[in-house]
Amino acid sequence: MIPEDDPRALEAYEKGKKFYYTNRGQLNFSCANCHVQNAGMKIRSDMLSPALGQTTHFPVYRSKWGTVGTLHRRFTGCNKQVRAKPFKAQGEEYRNLEYFLTYMSNGLTLNGPGARK
Ligand code: HEC
Structure with missing residues (x-):
């Protein structure tokens, strides 16, 4: 729940949502383009997962990383995929x-x- 007595919480939610729907990178994709509008479609050898439920199994072991990684590391990878400059892990x-x-x-x-390839 977003606490009603803390305006910072709602602000963080609204900013996060805006980020999610904003196009970025040379390829000009938003997170939602891949994980909402195209969820279930294939991109190269990967099936695009729906946004819902993505966060429940983090941290994740990825064979590509050879170790366990955080959600922010995944955000970085997805930003790079669309050739956008990634933000700092644990940054605002x-x-x-x-x-x-x-x-x-x-x-x-x-x-x-979780475990992912
Ligand atoms: C060009 C398409 C594309 C865009 C844009 C994109 N992603 Fe992804 N994302 C992928 C692919 C491909 C994977 C790996 C397959 C999967 O789990 O969906 C992935 C995986 C993920 C995962 C891990 C899912 C899991 O089950 O482990 C998260 C979380 C994620 N993306 C979040 C984001 C966020 C947040 C953004 C926006 C900053 C974003 N993605 C933008 C393609 C994209």
Whole structure:
């Protein structure tokens, strides 16, 4: 829940949401373009996962990384994919984004750590 008595919480949510729907990078994609509008479609060998539920299994072991990584590391990868300059892990932009994205999965069971290729 977004606490009603703390305007900073709603602000973080709104900023995270805006980030999620804003186009960026040379390829001019928003997060939502891939994980909402095109969820379930294939991009190269990957199936685009829906935004809902993405955060429940972090941190994730990725074979590409050879180790366990954070949600912010994943954000960095997705930003780079569209040739956008990634933001700093634990910086304000990614913290707001995390707040929005985890809010969307409220009520789902936490099932991490997950494993991805
Ligand atoms: C060009 C398409 C594209 C865009 C734009 C994109 N992603 Fe991704 N994203 C992928 C692909 C491909 C994967 C790996 C397959 C999957 O799990 O969806 C992925 C994986 C993820 C995962 C891990 C999912 C899991 O189950 O482990 C998260 C979280 C994520 N993206 C968040 C974001 C966020 C936040 C943005 C915006 C900053 C974003 N993505 C933008 C293509 C994209």
